[in-house]
Amino acid sequence: MHEELNQGLIEFLKASPTPFHATANLVRLLHAANFKRLDERDTWNIDAGGRYYITRNDSSIIAIQVGTQPITERGMRLVGAHTDSPCLRVKPQPELQNQGFWQLGVEVYGGALLAPWFDRDLSIAGRVTFSRDSRIESQLIDFHHPIATIPNLAIHLNREANKGWAINAQNELPPILAQVPNQDGLDFRALLADQLGREHGLIADVVLDYELSLYDTQPAALIGLNQDFIAGARLDNLLSCYAGLQALLRTSPLETCLLVCHDHEEIGSTSACGADGPFLRQTLQRLFPKEDSLLRAISRSLFISADNAHALHPNYPDKHDANHGPKLNAGPVIKVNANQRYATNSETAGFFRHLCLAEEIPVQCFTTRSDMGCGSTIGPITAGQLGIRTLDIGLPTFAMHSIRELAGSHDLTHLVKVLTAFYATPELP
Structure with a gap:
């Protein structure tokens, strides 16, 4: 048992x-x-x-x-x-383009410990609402594989990091999705429509809205010398x-x-x-x-x-x-x-x-x-x-x-x- x-x-x-x-x-x-x-x-x-x-x-x-x-x-x-x-939720209009990177605007859900979210292999999952053949439908999606990350700033550029610092959720938490040459074509809803097709075989006319969270793709595991613990x-x-x-x-x-x-x-x-x-x-x-x-x-x-x-x-x-x-x-x-x-x-x-x-x-x-x-x-x-x-x-x-x-x-x-x-x-x- x-x-x-x-x-x-x-x-x-x-x-x-x-x-x-x-x-x-x-x-x-x-x-x-x-x-x-x-x-x-x-x-x-x-x-x-x-x-x-x-x-x-x-x-x-x-x-x-x-x-x-x-x-x-x-x-x-x-x-x-x-x-x-507690987690990071994707904002309604999340597209950000900074220094050649496609990032997502996120907000903090609940009382999350924020520091552990840095340097993780992140994916996105949740509920998407869309129209198809003049009907409004909702479907769960999960990208499964890592598609985002929030890199830490190197210790050389933040010498006070190990003394603790206040994380600014607006400026420091937007995850990176990809490198992009310009802002043209940054369409998060188009990405969701593509995922609906790949995961469920659905062709959405329009992605209307969503409730999506980022999560760590590292699975839970039994750990410890004698497997005394569950980490996840x-x-x-x-x-x-x-x-x-x-x-x-x-x-x-x-x-x-x-x-x-x-x-x-x-x-x-x-x-x-x-x-x-x-x-x-x-x-x-x-x-x-x-x-x-x-x-x-x-x-x-x-x-x-x-x-x-x-x-x-x-x-x-x-x-x-x-x-x-x-x-x-x-x-x-x-x-x-x-x-x-x-x-x-x-x-x-x-x-x-x-x-x-x-x-x-x-x-x-x-x-x-x-x-x-x-x-x-x-x-x-x-x-x-x-x-x-x-x-x-x-x-x-x-x-x-x-x-x-x-x-x-x-x-x-x-x-x-x-x-x-x-x-x-x-x-x-």
């Missing part, structure tokens, strides 16, 4: 350079497990024991296993994660999406279980498909249309927000509270914050500790230093939206929000095992 899960995660990360591709790959795996697609524009016919999924914006997805037990008595078991990661892009938070899916696929049909993977977490979650939008609430209302029954079910339910936790870095131990430094390969982390940046309380944390103890899974705890700020997750947002009991957890990670992050190669198995047990537990706190 350990090797199979790690290899599956590596393949999932490689095939999911954007939230759109991540959602498409989750759909593919759900289809293979006989989950049925529900269209938000149609009337839904839901059966006890049925397995379904819904997507919104092609970048968020909710997968549901409707239990055979009544939800008003047993509640629901929900696991939440997010499909987006977008571990935050596709690792949790993948773990939640694997747990859902392993559970029995008795209980009602959901996997909720939202887009836009890295930029605040306020959107039609984000956690601070109506997607989950509207889905639950349609699945269980009797309001009184749904509210009763929510009061018996539990939501686990799974998002990566900051592991104790050996070079920076003073960045952690001395008693709350999670270690790689030492199990999932319960995340606690007195100011509700995480939604964990003593009951939900106690339940999770009990579950880990029963499954013989190591468990850790994280709270930030009292003199440092704390990030947040979809946990408090979902708790506020639904009034549902919530727990924040995550796997310990180094270099969060870098172009390449690092996690423990044994922790994925721990997380899948405990989430599988959560989905199957007959009694919630």
Whole structure:
């Protein structure tokens, strides 16, 4: 199971350079497990024991296993994660011609660590909207091979580089695509139209718009002398999406279980498909249309927000509270914050500790230093939206929000095992 899960995660990360591709790959795996697609524009016919999924914006997805037990008595078991990661997004009119080079204007999406984006072999992927035969269509594209790079300035020309410098996102991040003799013929939309033809055999009349991201083409890998680590892009938070899916696929049909993977977490979650939008609430209302029954079910339910936790870095131990430094390969982390940046309380944390103890899974705890700020997750947002009991957890990670992050190669198995047990537990706190 350990090797199979790690290899599956590596393949999932490689095939999911954007939230759109991540959602498409989750759909593919759900289809293979006989989950049925529900269209938000149609009337839904839901059966006890049925397995379904819904997507919104092609970048968020909710997968549901409707239990055979009544939800008003047993509640629901929900696991939440997010499909987006900090990155560089291509601007609407990106063509730049500087000193004989074709470059692209980009903007920073989310709280990205910018320095690691330099000197990487970059490609471009995302969603393209175009007209064809008088119809407007959208399609995912992925150039796959390296087509861009952001070269560093040589140390000889920036003697202060190793002392740290503020990166100007407007001036220093435009990637280089090619050398060009003049500005004539710089047409990014024409490049996208050509890619639609090569990748999908589609002839677009006009490329109307797009949502495209740059990504590192170096694939994820098991690394370290004893392969103790997984290194790769977008571990935050596709690792949790993948773990939640694997747990859902392993559970029995008795209980009602959901996997909720939202887009836009890295930029605040306020959107039609984000956690601070109506997607989950509207889905639950349609699945269980009797309001009184749904509210009763929510009061018996539990939501686990799974998002990566900051592991104790050996070079920076003073960045952690001395008693709350999670270690790689030492199990999932319960995340606690007195100011509700995480939604964990003593009951939900106690339940999770009990579950880990029963499954013989190591468990850790994280709270930030009292003199440092704390990030947040979809946990408090979902708790506020639904009034549902919530727990924040995550796997310990180094270099969060870098172009390449690092996690423990044994922790994925721990997380899948405990989430599988959560989905199957007959009694919630």
